[in-house]
Amino acid sequence: MKFICNQSDLNSNLSLVSRAVPSRPTHPVLGNVLLVADEKKGRVSLTAFDLSLGIRTSFAAQVIEEGTITIPAKLLNDIVSKITEGEITLSCELEEGNDSIIADLTSDSGVFQFRGMSAGEFPELPVVEGEAIMLPVSALLEGLGCSLFAASADETKQVLTGVHLTQSQNALEFAATDGHRLAVVQTGDLSQDDEEKATVQENKDFQVTIPARALRELERILASRQETDQVSLYFDESQVVFELGDQRITSRKLDGTYPDYNQLIPRQFSRMMTVERKRLLSSIDLVAVLADQKNNIVKFSLDEKTNQLSLSVEAKDVGSAKQSMPVQIKGVSIDIAFNIKYLLDGLKAIPSTEITMQINENNQPVIFTPSGDLKMTYLVMPVQIRD
Amino acid sequence: MKFICNQSDLNSNLSLVSRAVPSRPTHPVLGNVLLVADEKKGRVSLTAFDLSLGIRTSFAAQVIEEGTITIPAKLLNDIVSKITEGEITLSCELEEGNDSIIADLTSDSGVFQFRGMSAGEFPELPVVEGEAIMLPVSALLEGLGCSLFAASADETKQVLTGVHLTQSQNALEFAATDGHRLAVVQTGDLSQDDEEKATVQENKDFQVTIPARALRELERILASRQETDQVSLYFDESQVVFELGDQRITSRKLDGTYPDYNQLIPRQFSRMMTVERKRLLSSIDLVAVLADQKNNIVKFSLDEKTNQLSLSVEAKDVGSAKQSMPVQIKGVSIDIAFNIKYLLDGLKAIPSTEITMQINENNQPVIFTPSGDLKMTYLVMPVQIRD
Numbered sequence: 001m002k003f004i005c006n007q008s009d010l011n012s013n014l015s016l017v018s019r020a021v022p023s024r025p026t027h028p029v030l031g032n033v034l035l036v037a038d039e040k041k042g043r044v045s046l047t048a049f050d051l052s053l054g055i056r057t058s059f060a061a062q063v064i065e066e067g068t069i070t071i072p073a074k075l076l077n078d079i080v081s082k083i084t085e086g087e088i089t090l091s092c093e094l095e096e097g098n099d100s101i102i103a104d105l106t107s108d109s110g111v112f113q114f115r116g117m118s119a120g121e122f123p124e125l126p127v128v129e130g131e132a133i134m135l136p137v138s139a140l141l142e143g144l145g146c147s148l149f150a151a152s153a154d155e156t157k158q159v160l161t162g163v164h165l166t167q168s169q170n171a172l173e174f175a176a177t178d179g180h181r182l183a184v185v186q187t188g189d190l191s192q193d194d195e196e197k198a199t200v201q202e203n204k205d206f207q208v209t210i211p212a213r214a215l216r217e218l219e220r221i222l223a224s225r226q227e228t229d230q231v232s233l234y235f236d237e238s239q240v241v242f243e244l245g246d247q248r249i250t251s252r253k254l255d256g257t258y259p260d261y262n263q264l265i266p267r268q269f270s271r272m273m274t275v276e277r278k279r280l281l282s283s284i285d286l287v288a289v290l291a292d293q294k295n296n297i298v299k300f301s302l303d304e305k306t307n308q309l310s311l312s313v314e315a316k317d318v319g320s321a322k323q324s325m326p327v328q329i330k331g332v333s334i335d336i337a338f339n340i341k342y343l344l345d346g347l348k349a350i351p352s353t354e355i356t357m358q359i360n361e362n363n364q365p366v367i368f369t370p371s372g373d374l375k376m377t378y379l380v381m382p383v384q385i386r387d
Numbered sequence: 388m389k390f391i392c393n394q395s396d397l398n399s400n401l402s403l404v405s406r407a408v409p410s411r412p413t414h415p416v417l418g419n420v421l422l423v424a425d426e427k428k429g430r431v432s433l434t435a436f437d438l439s440l441g442i443r444t445s446f447a448a449q450v451i452e453e454g455t456i457t458i459p460a461k462l463l464n465d466i467v468s469k470i471t472e473g474e475i476t477l478s479c480e481l482e483e484g485n486d487s488i489i490a491d492l493t494s495d496s497g498v499f500q501f502r503g504m505s506a507g508e509f510p511e512l513p514v515v516e517g518e519a520i521m522l523p524v525s526a527l528l529e530g531l532g533c534s535l536f537a538a539s540a541d542e543t544k545q546v547l548t549g550v551h552l553t554q555s556q557n558a559l560e561f562a563a564t565d566g567h568r569l570a571v572v573q574t575g576d577l578s579q580d581d582e583e584k585a586t587v588q589e590n591k592d593f594q595v596t597i598p599a600r601a602l603r604e605l606e607r608i609l610a611s612r613q614e615t616d617q618v619s620l621y622f623d624e625s626q627v628v629f630e631l632g633d634q635r636i637t638s639r640k641l642d643g644t645y646p647d648y649n650q651l652i653p654r655q656f657s658r659m660m661t662v663e664r665k666r667l668l669s670s671i672d673l674v675a676v677l678a679d680q681k682n683n684i685v686k687f688s689l690d691e692k693t694n695q696l697s698l699s700v701e702a703k704d705v706g707s708a709k710q711s712m713p714v715q716i717k718g719v720s721i722d723i724a725f726n727i728k729y730l731l732d733g734l735k736a737i738p739s740t741e742i743t744m745q746i747n748e749n750n751q752p753v754i755f756t757p758s759g760d761l762k763m764t765y766l767v768m769p770v771q772i773r774d
Contacts (some may be wrong), residue, residue: 075705078676084669102706109670110698110710112677282471283496289465290499311497319489320464323497 001067002091032070069117133233143174153177214251269358271331389478417456455506516575519619539565601638622637656745658718
């Protein structure tokens with residue numbers, strides 16, 4: 001195998017796939033990246049796979065001799081990222097019956113040699129047959145951006161560590177919950193973008209729960225794409241595959257029934273408050289310093305008469321904080337308390353200028369919705385406080 | 388006590404003194420910062436002191452009522468750094484016979500209350516009587532910048548955890564060593580700056596070893612000062628004090644005899660090599676990735692015939708690296724090996740375009756000197772390699 005490529009191409013593609021390299025591989029070859037040089041296409045593909053998440057990408061290169069090899073991913077990535085821009089030549093000679101191969105990496109200033117392993121050792125990425133579901137990049141970015149943060153980080157919570165995608169009645173819905181808060185986003189149906197709307201509405205109904213970890217990698221790849229691009233989604237009983245041109249992410253699916261979250265969202269509220277999102281966010285961020293010393297709880301006091309919201313935090317033996325801001329309130333005054341982390345996560349993810357908060361009583365779920373066209377609901381359970 | 392000040396003044400001065408606040412205070416009050424509001428001067432001073440290192444600074448404020456208080460430093464710093472720019476009012480009411488005081492901090496958006504402690508609990512910063520030694524900021528920045536990195540980080544190495552300052556024969560010398568490498572810088576005597584030269588030459592002869600930790604704080608404070616400013620240095624048997632206007636750093640001195648380092652520096656060399664510093668630095672940085680996998684050793688091969696320097700690293704079972712660059716060599720070819728960390732530290736700290744390396748044999752000390760006016764010597768012991 002031998003190819004010549006730009007340092008920047010190899011570097012950016014290595015960083016991309018490196019995220020699927022396990023930090024403690026169960027088998028040595030999983031710590032490696034698989035390189036495949038295709039002479040006809042004039043491209044080199046890179047693959048990393050931890051047996052759960054797989055990422056494949058490719059870039060243009062001058063392929064002098066076709067071939068495959070696997071090289072320790074972290075080492076290759078660290079070195080390529082430090083080489084100054086310019087041409088890099090990567091080559092190796094395969095020896096029959098020898099699984100250990102020396103790869104030569106040559107740049108302007110010198111040469112590196114790596115002990116690689118033959119590609120035969122590297123596991124195949126899962127392949128899913130069948131018809132693709134077409135997902136517009138714009139819808140995916142909107143849906144993931146406003147739901148991923150709410151998925152559980154606790155691996156024992158199984159299905160809650162993913163985002164649940166549902167296509168029904170012409171709309172594509174993203175939902176994530178960790179049991180304490182829930183984020184739901186609808187795209188397609190109410191989209192301002194006719195092309196996005198048309199694409200989403202052509203899909204058959206489906207539902208699938210995908211690990212948040214794989215979706216974060218998808219989000220990262222999408223960030224550099226045109227909003228008008230489309231992603232193909234394939235899934236079967238156990239695997240899910242996203243395809244975007246030459247790039248591919250594969251992941252195991254999450255088993256189990258996803259909670260029927262829509263029944264958790266109240267349809268009627270006795271109180272409503274609208275507030276400037278960034279103002280609220282910076283005030284919560286400020287009082288969080290003190291809440292962090294104790295129980296991470298902030299109390300919202302809505303005063304209907306003055307149309308004012310006061311946030312207060314009490315940290316016994318340390319101090320207290322109070323921040324106030326103008327808001328619009330409908331309904332009678334109320335005190336209601338929250339875990340600060342849930343508020344910060346949601347207020348950071350929602351991209352709108354204003355936020356509306358809908359409340360019933362201080363022991364019932366509250367929902368936050370953005371101003372503007374985005375159809376997103378963020379439900380948070382309040383915390384009981386003793387007076 | 389009550390004063391009004393700018394958020395930015397309070398914030399920058401708090402960050403400065405916070406570095407002398409111990410992360411695990413042996414007594415609660417040491418985790419606090421001492422605030423003293425002086426009505427006549429119209430200034431507020433801040434002090435932090437961990438019983439070894441002390442930092443005091445002050446800033447202009449509208450002092451409405453004189454007074455003193457101590458407030459938990461980290462909490463105050465975290466909150467003030469998050470408050471949006473504008474005016475901050477800090478006030479407290481002292482109660483007779485009560486050591487626990489509530490301090491109110493008010494900004495545009497709301498109020499914070501902190502449980503503080505009376506200033507009476509806070510230890511006094513050491514005071515050193517006697518005549519000041521005047522040190523130009525330019526000489527200090529040059530001397531510290533090229534010596535501090537070589538001090539030992541191992542607290543058990545006592546006197547080697549400091550920088551040794553010596554004034555003799557009209558020159559001010561900075562030296563630091565951890566036993567494996569040595570950095571020596573001379574300022575004043577050969578200074579291009581007449582004012583600096585005059586100031587240094589007026590000083591009486593002295594020598595003192597000062598903890599690197601205190602000098603790093605001094606360097607940080609100096610970075611925002613004019614090069615033409617002067618720092619007053621005072622010291623007695625146990626303490627050293629730096630004064631720069633309203634800012635003051637106090638530190639315990641390091642006891643024990645500093646090694647007679649000048650006798651370690653060879654005066655004659657059989658070989659000499661000159662190389663572009665940044666080129667050498669980036670090549671070492673690159674091969675360091677591989678060296679990091681094994682023993683951190685890089686081999687320099689100087690080829691007199693081709694005027695070329697090759698760096699090579701062997702990491703058994705992982706790979707190897709070789710980088711070459713043009714250099715000017717005097718003397719016969721040689722192979723010589725070093726610990727990569729010592730080279731990186733030195734090459735990063737020395738500010739010159741070119742570096743000259745002087746060598747005798749591959750088991751004898753090597754010295755690196757910068758091109759230009761800076762009078763600095765960096766001595767490194769080579770590592771023995773088996774062929």
